[in-house]
Every structure is written in C-alpha cells, then in structure tokens.
Amino acid sequence: MEYRTKAEVMDGAAVDRALTRIAHEILEANKGCGNIALVGIVTRGAELAERLAERIERIEGVRVPVGTLDISFYRDDVAKRLSPEVHRTDIPFDVEDRDVVLTDDVLFTGRTIRAAMDAIMDYGRPCSIQLAVLVDRGHRELPIRADYVGKNVPTSRKERVRVRFRGTDGVDDAVEILEEVEGS
Amino acid sequence: MTAISCRHIISMDDLSAEDITTILDTAESFKEVNERRIKKLPTLRGRTIINLFLEPSTRTRTSFEIAAKRLSADAINMTGSSSATVKGESLRDTAQTLSAMACDLIVVRHRYAGAPQVIVECMEAHVINGGDGLHQHPTQALLDLFTIRQHAGRLEGLTVGIVGDISHSRVAGSLVPALRKVGATPVLVAPPTLLPARPDILGAEVATSLDEVLPELDISYLLRVQTERAEDMPFPSLREYARFYGMNETRLAAAKPEMLVMHPGPMNRGVEISSAVADSPRAIVLDQVNAGVAVRMAVMYLLLGGEPHGAAA
Numbered sequence: 073m074e075y076r077t078k079a080e081v082m083d084g085a086a087v088d089r090a091l092t093r094i095a096h097e098i099l100e101a102n103k104g105c106g107n108i109a110l111v112g113i114v115t116r117g118a119e120l121a122e123r124l125a126e127r128i129e130r131i132e133g134v135r136v137p138v139g140t141l142d143i144s145f146y147r148d149d150v151a152k153r154l155s156p157e158v159h160r161t162d163i164p165f166d167v168e169d170r171d172v173v174l175t176d177d178v179l180f181t182g183r184t185i186r187a188a189m190d191a192i193m194d195y196g197r198p199c200s201i202q203l204a205v206l207v208d209r210g211h212r213e214l215p216i217r218a219d220y221v222g223k224n225v226p227t228s229r230k231e232r233v234r235v236r237f238r239g240t241d242g243v244d245d246a247v248e249i250l251e252e253v254e255g256s
Numbered sequence: 257m258t259a260i261s262c263r264h265i266i267s268m269d270d271l272s273a274e275d276i277t278t279i280l281d282t283a284e285s286f287k288e289v290n291e292r293r294i295k296k297l298p299t300l301r302g303r304t305i306i307n308l309f310l311e312p313s314t315r316t317r318t319s320f321e322i323a324a325k326r327l328s329a330d331a332i333n334m335t336g337s338s339s340a341t342v343k344g345e346s347l348r349d350t351a352q353t354l355s356a357m358a359c360d361l362i363v364v365r366h367r368y369a370g371a372p373q374v375i376v377e378c379m380e381a382h383v384i385n386g387g388d389g390l391h392q393h394p395t396q397a398l399l400d401l402f403t404i405r406q407h408a409g410r411l412e413g414l415t416v417g418i419v420g421d422i423s424h425s426r427v428a429g430s431l432v433p434a435l436r437k438v439g440a441t442p443v444l445v446a447p448p449t450l451l452p453a454r455p456d457i458l459g460a461e462v463a464t465s466l467d468e469v470l471p472e473l474d475i476s477y478l479l480r481v482q483t484e485r486a487e488d489m490p491f492p493s494l495r496e497y498a499r500f501y502g503m504n505e506t507r508l509a510a511a512k513p514e515m516l517v518m519h520p521g522p523m524n525r526g527v528e529i530s531s532a533v534a535d536s537p538r539a540i541v542l543d544q545v546n547a548g549v550a551v552r553m554a555v556m557y558l559l560l561g562g563e564p565h566g567a568a569a
Binding site: 142144145146150152153154158159160161190195196 | 293294296
C-alpha cells in the first residue's frame with residue numbers, strides 16, 4: 073500500500089513548543105522532578121523521553137533518569153505477527169515508588185501503552201504511571217488516556233500519522249497525516 | 257520482519273547466516289529479562305511446549321523448561337522413563353499422540369540421529385532438536401555463538417579450536433557448520449582415533465597436536481571425554497589424554513592472552529580441563545549456561561510468534 077502526505081500538522085517549531093509545554097506540565101503536575109523518571113517506548117518515544125529530560129534539566133537544573141522500553145514481548149498480537157525489530161530494554165533505575173512518565177510519539181489504539189504498563193510493572197511497583205505523547209490521534213480500543221498531549225489530531229482510521237525526529241530519522245522534526253493512494 | 261526462515265530447527269542447515277544473527281540479537285533482549293527481579297514475560301501465554309527427552313539430560317531440559325516458563329508458555333516435560341516408549345510405543349505414535357493434544361512446539365532429545373525429523377513428518381507442531389544421537393544439537397551451537405560474540409565482540413574472523421571426541425560429538429556436529437556460517441574458522445583438534453573417518457566433509461581444518469595450533473586459537477572449545485565409557489575409549493588412558501589434549505595452566509600461558517576456554521558441560525575436571533583453568537576467568541562455561549536460557553527463549557519466540565509461516569506480514 074502506498075501513502076502520500078495529506079497534511080503537515082506540526083513543524084519543527086510546533087514540536088519544539090509542544091515539548092517545552094509538556095516539560096512544564098510534567099513539572100507542575102508532579103510538583104518538581106524529585107521523584108520523576110522518564111521511560112520512552114522505542115524508537116521515537118525514546119527520543120521524546122530524552123528530549124523532555126533535556127528540557128526538564130534546563131528548567132529545573134536536575135537530570136531526571138531516562139530509560140527505554142521495547143514492548144515487543146508484551147504485545148497482545150505476538151501470535152499474529154512479530155515485531156519488525158526487537159530493541160534492547162534499558163531501565164537503569166529502580167522503578168519502585170517512582171512517578172514514571174511513559175513517552176510515545178503517537179497514541180492510537182492504546183494497546184502499546186497497555187503493553188508498556190505491563191512491562192513497567194514487571195520491574196517493580198511504581199508510585200504512578202503517567203503518559204506523555206506528542207500526538208493523540210484518537211480511535212482508542214482500551215480505556216487509556218494521555219496525561220500530557222502535544223497535539224490532538226483528528227484522523228480517520230485508514231490514515232497514518234508519521235512522526236519524524238531529528239535524532240531518529242535525520243530530518244527536521246515533523247508530524248504529518250498520510251493518506252492511502254487510491255488503487256495502490 | 258524478523259521471523260526466521262524455517263519452521264523447525266533440526267540442524268544448523270535449517271538456519272541462514274541472517275537467521276543466526278536474528279536469533280542472537282533477539283536473545284540479547286531476553287538476556288536482559290533474565291537479569292530482572294521478575295523474570296517473566298507474557299509473550300507465549302496459552303502456548304504449549306513439550307520437552308520430549310527420551311535420553312537422559314538435566315541441563316538442556318532444565319534450560320528449555322526455564323526458557324518456556326519465562327515466556328509464560330505451558331511447559332510439560334516427558335522423559336524416557338515416564339513416557340509410553342517404555343511400554344513399547346513407537347516414536348511416530350508418541351508424536352501423533354502429542355499432536356492430537358494440540359501442542360505448539362516440541363523439543364526432542366533422542367539417542368538416534370534423525371528422530372526429530374521423524375517427528376516433523378508426523379505432526380503439525382514446530383520441532384526443535386534438543387540433541388539427536390551423534391548428529392546435531394543446534395541450540396547448543398547457537399548459545400555458544402552468543403557467548404563468543406558477547407565476550408569477543410564479534411564472530412567473523414575468529415579461530416575456534418574444537419578439542420576432543422569429535423567423532424562422537426553432536427555438539428561439534430552443530431558448532432562446525434555454525435561457525436562456518438558466521439565467518440569463523442573451526443579447527444578440529446583430536447587424536448586420529450577420535451576423529452570421524454572423513455573429517456574433511458565437515459569442512460574444518462584438522463590438527464592432531466593441540467600444542468601446535470594453540471597459539472592461533474581465539475577460543476578453545478573442549479569437548480567432554482565420555483568417561484562413563486572408559487573401557488572402550490580409543491586412547492590409552494585418561495591421564496594420557498589430559499597430557500596431550502587437556503587444557504591446563506601451562507597451555508593457557510602458551511596461548512593468546514585473550515584466548516577463552518569453553519566447554520558444553522558437564523566438565524571432567526582433571527581430564528579435558530584442569531580445575532585451575534575451569535575456575536579461571538578465562539573459562540566462560542557458566543556464561544554459556546546463562547546464554548542457553550536466553551537463546552532458547554529467542555528460538556521459541558521466533559518460531560511461535562507470527563502467523564503460521566509464510567503468511568507473516
């Protein structure tokens with residue numbers, strides 16, 4: 073199936089501003105960053121976590137712990153298909169009693185987040201798990217919502233949301249909606 | 257798509273070089289799981305794995321069982337004495353019985369080469385060879401590759417001396433082709449009486465003197481001398497074997513300073529490996545055991561995940 077860009081919904085500057093706002097919101101909701109840890113879902117959620125940590129450091133002068141999480145082994149559709157690539161999970165801190173902020177680029181069905189929460193629980197019992205996403209595109213299949221959202225982007229189920237990041241993709245930050253090319 | 261190109265793992269011939277890399281990379285992720293406090297993943301929930309071990313084994317069977325359980329699969333062990341084979345049931349009938357119970361994966365160990373292939377032909381489930389006769393033991397070779405890569409940082413270009421009873425070793429049967437596939441050089445080191453009739457068929461170099469090849473080796477892989485068959489061993493005595501082919505501190509000193517010592521276990525201390533070497537940091541035998549669980553988790557995940565083969569997106 074072929075896809076073409078229907079609309080660019082965020083450019084580099086918009087992504088930048090959204091991340092700055094989310095960093096402030098996280099600090100506000102948690103009354104500082106004393107107990108926070110960020111866990112990014114690979115691959116773009118990991119870059120998101122890293123960037124939020126940089127911003128939090130700029131604001132508060134404190135480096136919060138950052139981990140990366142691969143949810144391949146927690147997916148509910150392992151029997152149907154394998155993850156294209158399994159990355160290493162690396163959570164270099166104790167999640168016990170932490171306020172863990174999960175980060176991902178796009179929130180869609182909520183199944184990835186369900187898997188990620190199960191994975192975090194296998195490392196210990198966090199004080200809370202919060203969710204920060206750059207884009208919420210709707211179409212939830214589970215009772216899951218994000219605590220921090222960069223932008224709500226209404227989409228049709230058939231469309232795709234493509235997030236590109238400097239670090240992961242080597243191009244300027246951008247969020248686009250892609251639509252199927254008819255007859256492809 | 258990370259799936260591997262085969263439905264069953266019977267011999268190293270089933271796996272391409274890319275498959276091997278996929279398995280080792282996936283195993284890296286599972287190794288991390290084995291270091292957690294909660295060593296369990298929900299990945300294969302609801303899947304049934306039968307360990308059909310018709311030949312005695314504790315470490316391999318335990319390793320497969322732990323791997324299955326850490327992936328949340330239901331693992332059932334069947335050993336020779338507890339199975340109907342002692343009542344005279346044929347292997348084919350045993351396989352068809354298990355097939356009728358709708359199991360998803362069978363790990364087979366059997367004293368005759370080719371037994372896992374018989375099982376492949378009469379049931380739907382995926383089959384992993386857990387060691388068949390003098391033929392192959394592919395997951396052992398995979399965990400050995402994993403351990404070598406972990407310590408040396410690479411596989412390509414390494415020279416691995418496989419020392420000992422080559423002719424009776426299914427470990428060597430899998431390790432030689434495995435090393436060749438990943439670009440390493442296997443060298444078989446044994447007295448002529450412990451070499452197969454046509455070692456050239458294996459495609460490995462052959463040496464009869466360990467001391468001669470020792471300085472070239474990056475890894476010394478010592479095979480177990482089957483001391484339980486001492487009366488018909490094809491060499492004069494265990495002492496003589498130890499003198500010419502045993503790894504000891506003197507030989508370790510003559511080897512490359514980074515040469516590692518491996519052994520598939522169980523070790524005969526004082527025969528193929530001296531106690532001092534076995535306990536030295538150059539021996540990575542326990543890392544091999546540790547890698548076994550992660551590698552077996554990886555092959556179970558890769559065989560059982562995804563649509564029935566071919567249909568995978």
